[in-house]
Every structure is written in C-alpha cells, then in structure tokens.
Amino acid sequence: MSLALVCMSHSPLFSAGEPPDEIRADVEAAVSVAREFVDEYDPELVVAFAPDHYNGFFYELMPQFCIGLAACGVGDFGSDTTPYRVPAEAAELAEAVITAGVDASVSLQMQVDHGAVQPLELLFGSVAAKPVIPVFVNSVAPPFAPMQRVRLLGEAAGRYLTTLDKRVLLIGSGGLSHDPPVPQLNTATEQQRALLLNGRNPSPEVRAQREQRVKAAAVAFAAGEADIQDLNPEWDRAFLQVCASGVTRRFDDYRAADMTEAAGHSVHEVRTWVAAYSALSTAGAYRVTSSYYRPILELIAGFAVTTARPVT
Numbered sequence: 001m002s003l004a005l006v007c008m009s010h011s012p013l014f015s016a017g018e019p020p021d022e023i024r025a026d027v028e029a030a031v032s033v034a035r036e037f038v039d040e041y042d043p044e045l046v047v048a049f050a051p052d053h054y055n056g057f058f059y060e061l062m063p064q065f066c067i068g069l070a071a072c073g074v075g076d077f078g079s080d081t082t083p084y085r086v087p088a089e090a091a092e093l094a095e096a097v098i099t100a101g102v103d104a105s106v107s108l109q110m111q112v113d114h115g116a117v118q119p120l121e122l123l124f125g126s127v128a129a130k131p132v133i134p135v136f137v138n139s140v141a142p143p144f145a146p147m148q149r150v151r152l153l154g155e156a157a158g159r160y161l162t163t164l165d166k167r168v169l170l171i172g173s174g175g176l177s178h179d180p181p182v183p184q185l186n187t188a189t190e191q192q193r194a195l196l197l198n199g200r201n202p203s204p205e206v207r208a209q210r211e212q213r214v215k216a217a218a219v220a221f222a223a224g225e226a227d228i229q230d231l232n233p234e235w236d237r238a239f240l241q242v243c244a245s246g247v248t249r250r251f252d253d254y255r256a257a258d259m260t261e262a263a264g265h266s267v268h269e270v271r272t273w274v275a276a277y278s279a280l281s282t283a284g285a286y287r288v289t290s291s292y293y294r295p296i297l298e299l300i301a302g303f304a305v306t307t308a309r310p311v312t
C-alpha cells in the first residue's frame with residue numbers, strides 16, 4: 001500500500017472566467033507541479049474529498065459526509081459531465097468508515113459540481129481517467145460538523161486505504177479563505193431559498209444566472225467594489241503551517257464560527273484538506289513536498305496547491 005496527497009483550491013473563475021494571463025499562467029504552473037507529482041506517483045485509485053455548492057446536496061436533507069458509490073458531474077461552469085469510474089472499493093470504504101463510528105451517508109446517485117470535478121480535470125484531463133471514490137464533505141451549508149469529526153472521517157478512510165495493495169492518491173478540493181457569492185440560508189431571497197432547499201437540475205437560464213453572479217462578483221472584488229469578505233492571507237498561511245506540521249490533531253482547534261468570521265463563508269472547504277491530510281497521516285509521518293499560495297482577488301480565492309507523501 002501507499003498514500004500520497006494533493007490538496008488544492010478550486011475556482012469556477014479559473015475555468016469559466018477570464019483571469020489576467022499572468023495569474024492564469026502562475027496558477028497553471030502551480031498545478032503543473034502537482035500534475036508532475038501525480039504522474040510520477042501513478043495512482044491506481046483516487047479518493048477525492050470535495051464540497052458541493054448546492055448542485056448535488058441541498059437542505060432538503062444535508063449530510064455532513066457522503067461517500068459516492070456512483071457519481072456524475074452536473075456540468076456547472078462547463079465542468080466535465082462524464083460519469084465517474086467508481087471502483088468496488090467505494091462500498092468497502094463506506095463500510096469501514098461507518099464501522100469506525102463516523103456516520104457518513106452513501107449515495108448510489110451522487111451529483112457533483114465543479115468543486116469535485118475541477119481538480120480531476122486539471123490533474124488527469126478527465127474525471128474518468130482513473131478510478132475515483134468521491135467523498136462529499138459539507139463545506140457551505142451550516143451547521144458544520146466539528147473539525148475533529150472531519151479528522152476522524154479522514155483517519156477512518158486512511159486506515160482502510162492503507163490495507164489495500166494499491167497506490168492511492170488523496171485529493172482535497174477547495175479553500176482557503178474566500179467568500180464567493182454562494183447564497184446563505186439566513187440571507188436568502190425567496191428564489192434562493194427554493195434553490196437551497198432543492199435546486200436540483202436547474203434550467204439553463206437559472207444555471208447561467210447563477211454563474212453570471214459569480215463572474216460579476218469577481219470583477220467587482222478585483223476592483224475593490226464587492227460586498228463580500230476580504231481574503232485573509234494570514235489565516236491561510238497559518239492553516240498551511242498546520243497542514244505541514246503533520247500534527248493533524250491541531251485541526252480540532254478550529255471552530256466553525258471563528259473560521260467564517262476570519263476567512264469567509266467558503267473557508268469551510270478546507271474541511272476537505274483536513275480529511276485528506278488526516279487520511280495521509282495514517283500511513284505515518286508525512287512531508288509536504290510542494291506548496292504554492294497566492295491570494296487572488298480575480299479568482300475570489302486564497303489559492304493554494306500542496307502535495308505531500310509519507311516520509312520513507
């Protein structure tokens with residue numbers, strides 16, 4: 001068995017927006033470092049922890065964690081809609097995680113959005129290039145599980161994955177500090193409330209409206225005119241240090257309300273990193289082998305890409 005990790009921010013504005021050339025080139029260079037790391041590792045199985053932005057999971061019934069036994073992209077922001085190749089190990093992973101006392105849901109029809117799909121597209125070219133087990137981690141819909149529970153999810157997954165005779169790549173997708181215009185239940189308009197409750201399969205017009213809202217917010221944010229929270233590079237750098245420290249219990253100290261206040265409503269996407277790094281820690285001490293960070297207004301993101309592997 002072996003484990004390796006890539007955790008990276010995602011941004012719909014990277015694929016569907018128009019960031020300045022210099023920023024696009026800088027992020028692409030960071031992603032290509034991760035891609036080389038993955039190419040060299042040549043994973044046989046990918047476990048991808050990812051959030052959702054009210055495309056596959058809704059307040060009608062919002063789990064904190066869900067393991068996909070089958071999955072397909074909804075195609076928001078032009079993302080890949082090819083069905084995932086989910087391997088038989090997905091059911092075993094679910095069994096192991098739930099038996100370990102982490103109450104994950106399972107889905108035989110998981111719908112995923114750009115948050116899950118973008119890293120797979122960037123690292124592999126397609127979601128179907130590798131067998132992938134998708135694991136949803138609630139990152140935009142309060143109330144949120146304590147961070148300790150996210151760590152335990154990751155550790156339970158990692159303990160199962162280390163029993164496999166396979167090279168397994170762990171992916172965490174999202175974060176760091178950012179506050180893009182994802183509707184919030186406590187401030188939603190009537191139309192947004194219906195979306196949050198169950199906005200599955202929106203019409204092309206509604207989909208376009210949602211996407212346009214995010215693109216317009218990015219333009220305004222870069223011009224210093226958006227009504228959203230600032231990025232918080234200090235918070236981001238401290239979080240990256242915790243990841244690099246290898247002491248995953250330090251994740252437990254983060255409190256949901258403090259995170260939102262310091263680093264925006266979507267900072268909770270770092271929960272996918274917590275799960276992935278905690279899973280990696282079950283293979284023993286690890287080392288972060290590359291780390292990119294840049295606060296990027298045009299992508300509304302404290303944007304980071306890290307790779308890590310066990311110390312041999």
Ligand SMILES: O=C(O)CCC(=O)/C=C/C=C(\O)C(=O)O
Binds near residue numbers: 115178
């Ligand atoms: O309008 C909506 O409901 C969706 C908005 C949305 O999907 C925004 C996504 C932004 C990110 O994924 C991000 O910056 O992490």
Ligand SMILES: [Fe+2]
Binds near residue numbers: 053174175
């Ligand atoms: Fe996101």
